[in-house]
Amino acid sequence: MAKTKDIKLMVNGEMVARTVPFRLNLVDFLRKDLGLTGSHVGCEHGVCGACTLEVDGKMVRGCLMLAVQADGATVATIEGLSTSGRIAELQAAFHERNALQCGYCTPGMLASALEYVERDGAADRHAIREHLSGNYCRCTGYQAIVDAIIDVIEGRTAP
């Protein structure tokens, strides 16, 4: 029933080749086929942001993209962003500010925060809140997350 396709992509710096069903979405592929369980699934229709990850330099929803669409792409998940050190400052600031509680939204939140910081986003609370509005957090109330991002932008955080 499920038709398949061979795909080959770069995930966190490693070339990966697999045969996947067309209907398999990217985040399920990363989690189940590759064991990269840091990206989380919260709504499966692109609203909550828990599966936010980087494909070819852009932050995308891993649940709104099929694995076959990532054929030939370069993908970075929370695991890769951690290992490469790209989010080290954000991780340190989130830790210091307790900008996470259950941690389920956190990988996606960090990815969106990274996008904002790397675009030279301003240390403007309202602009940061607007930017994060595609990432739901049910635990923190968001304030500590905003504080942590501002700490990074203003250079207060040593990873």
Next chain:
Amino acid sequence: MTEKLSLFDRPNSYIGRSVPRPDARRLLSGRGRFVDDRQLPRMVHAAFLRSPHAHAHIDAMSVDLAKALPGVVAVFTGKDLAEHVTPWSGVLTHLQDLRSPNQYPLAVDTARWQGEPVAMVVADSRAIAEDACTLIEVDYTPLPAAADMETALDPDAPVIHPDYGNNLAWERLVEAGDVDAAFARDDVVTIERRFRFNRHTGVTLEPRSSLVDFDPAEGALTYWYSGQAPHMMQAILAKHLDLPEENVRLIAEDVGGSFGIKIHTYGDDIATAAAAMILERPVKFIADRYESFVSDIHARDHRVDGKIGVTRDGEIVALEIDDLTGIGPYSVYPRTSAIECNQILNLTGTPYRIENYRARGRVVFQNKNVMCQYRAVGHPVAMAVADGLLEDAAHAIGIDVVEIRKKNLIADDAYPVTTVTGMKLDDLSHQKSLDKLTDIMGYQQLREEQQALRRKGVYRGIGLVSMVEVTNPSPMFYGVGGAPIAAQDGASIRLDAAGALHVAASITEQGQGTNTVIAQIAADVFGTDLHRVKVTTGDTANVPYGGGTWASRGTGIGGEAVLQAAFALKQQVLDVAATILQSDPEKLDIERGSIVNLADSTERLSLAELGRIVYYRGNELPPDVKPELVATRHYRVTDFPFVFTNAAMATHVEVDIETGFLTVLDFWAVEDCGRVINPRLVDEQIRGGIVQGIGGALYEECVYSRDGQLLNASMADYLVPMAAEMPDITIEHIATPTKTSTLGAKGAGEAGTGGAPAAIMNAVNDALRPHGARISEQPMTPERVLRALSVV
């Protein structure tokens, strides 16, 4: 124990310090261990077919096509699983006359809410299981639905459980003093108001998740559990799957939000465990978001008629409420669905001196998803009703809303106090909290600014709440009524050969920082560095027996057990050290991981060396010295049914009277949870709670059609607070430690959610007042605001 007095004043104390959570680093690097992250050999996946009808008889079901689909391992109907699982009923003896019929994992003959599971498919993948669900043919005869709780008791309403004759599940009356006489007094002004609190739900970002393995060789069931009460679920699974309790192991690793949602018994979870036993292989069930909306418990479906009487100078003389709540077709097992109503009856008006009080609560069955305990059970309703009526009364007699609170709040020096409803209160600080609140928010200045802006056509409102929160419950909450829910918790602390501490505790971590607080208390009381403390929670095979983390009880109850265990272990270690050092244990202390002289802190022996002597070179000890480097203690609250906390909160909102849109400009909270172990974690609990409370007040609602169809069962349609809409929140504390424990900690997890809706509703009404409008229904959507303004 004079030692007790010094516990919180030791050098390098961890109690009272905002240390970051050691385990958060794992979550920050994508190394969380949530249930769906785990894959086991031969694991298969469950999906459920759910009733599309709010009420329907299941005439026939054909599963042949589903079974024939390649990749399908098994298909179970309600009748199939009823042969493997004994039914349950959500009643407790202390909620007298509460009734609820037997419930099975899947509907057997009749489906009673849209979303109730009717069949289960187990397959090689979740996708195949879902494919197979579409191949199951069910013949339903739709039945009339009693969806609306407000008509569910009408004589002509469809009766959901025919044996019961009507849809009443439970009723309670409370009467204290002479309410009628008080309302009839000449000098008394009365205010009446009908409040409506619509259903919402928890929306844990990680959906409900279960992974169950069964080993037939040992008859052992292992359940990876995303929840808050592992020992409760152990007892329930053992009972209904007919296993010895000791053969059932619950393991809760990381839990992606719970808020009360994941503490209940769900048929699909029990079905998953039953399937693992039948198939003798691991079965995983991860609810998708649609399933979460139609099957996670909902909360707060209440209509409350309230009446308050005050004298012309603002003294409350009587309060009366009548609560009607719809709980879906069953009372949820084992905590029951009558508790929220019961809490509302117990808590409404509790911050204030009230001599005359009458309350009626009615809990009704209806054909909607089940309703049960969610964060701040009953509090948002009780506080919004009492403080809404009180602010109305203040305006009716022309005094300020702060002044009327000051006149009626129970004085800080009056405790202990027993209220007219029998609530025992102690160690509260309503007056100090309110004073501090008005100070930090600049109350008078805000009032002046409000008047000035009104003249420019800008309508802002200021709303307050003075509240109590039920925390640290005793056995009187659930255990007394027959539920397998522990009110006591335990901690076991062991010193290892390298000089590190290992704490195993029965309270659980869902992100609030339980494990960190445990480590802080252990390190502080014992006298070692935080990084030398390793904490285990959530695993019934490895922790003492206890209740878990819910009802704001983790730190207050579990933390006290940790304190007592750490203190006991310290004495045991000092006894051994005294032998080794030929000293007196009274003359020794432990500081930063070393045995020191009590008098001058001179280091005498490292804990690592002590560990090596005890574990490797016991020959160096006298034969009659038998060191015991592990200590276990348990704790329960004995003198009070609950330990109350208090808070005062305020918010500042702006109402766009043309669109009905509301902006929350500011929010302040002054909270008294007794001794604070980790200020940052407490503040973040309160902030997160306030935002959930704002969600209920402004956005979140499970919208049903008249025939019981949930119309917004997706995250795109059900609104939760997003970052851009939320204000920065200022938190301050008053610390009045509870005398019920040495630690002195009360709970803090639910105050924000309990208080915020009242403050927000009062603020919105304060903004609407110049227009002669009043809103009493939550969530206060733009449409409802415009209706209140008679614009639409």
